[in-house]
Amino acid sequence: MLQNEDKDLNEICEECKKEDESVTQNLIVHGYKICDSCKLSKTIFPI
Numbered sequence: 001m002l003q004n005e006d007k008d009l010n011e012i013c014e015e016c017k018k019e020d021e022s023v024t025q026n027l028i029v030h031g032y033k034i035c036d037s038c039k040l041s042k043t044i045f046p047i
């Protein structure tokens with residue numbers, strides 16, 4: 001059950017604080033803990 005809680009936490013986007021399964025994928029692929037929407041924003045407007 002603790003693993004499930006960790007998994008849920010890892011799916012919280014650090015930018016918009018929304019839970020999305022893409023957050024985990026982006027963390028693995030890009031190293032950013034963000035959802036696809038925020039990733040798109042960063043791609044268009046890089047900080």
Ligand SMILES: [Zn+2]
Pocket residue numbers: 013014015016017018034035036037038039
């Ligand atoms: Zn986001």
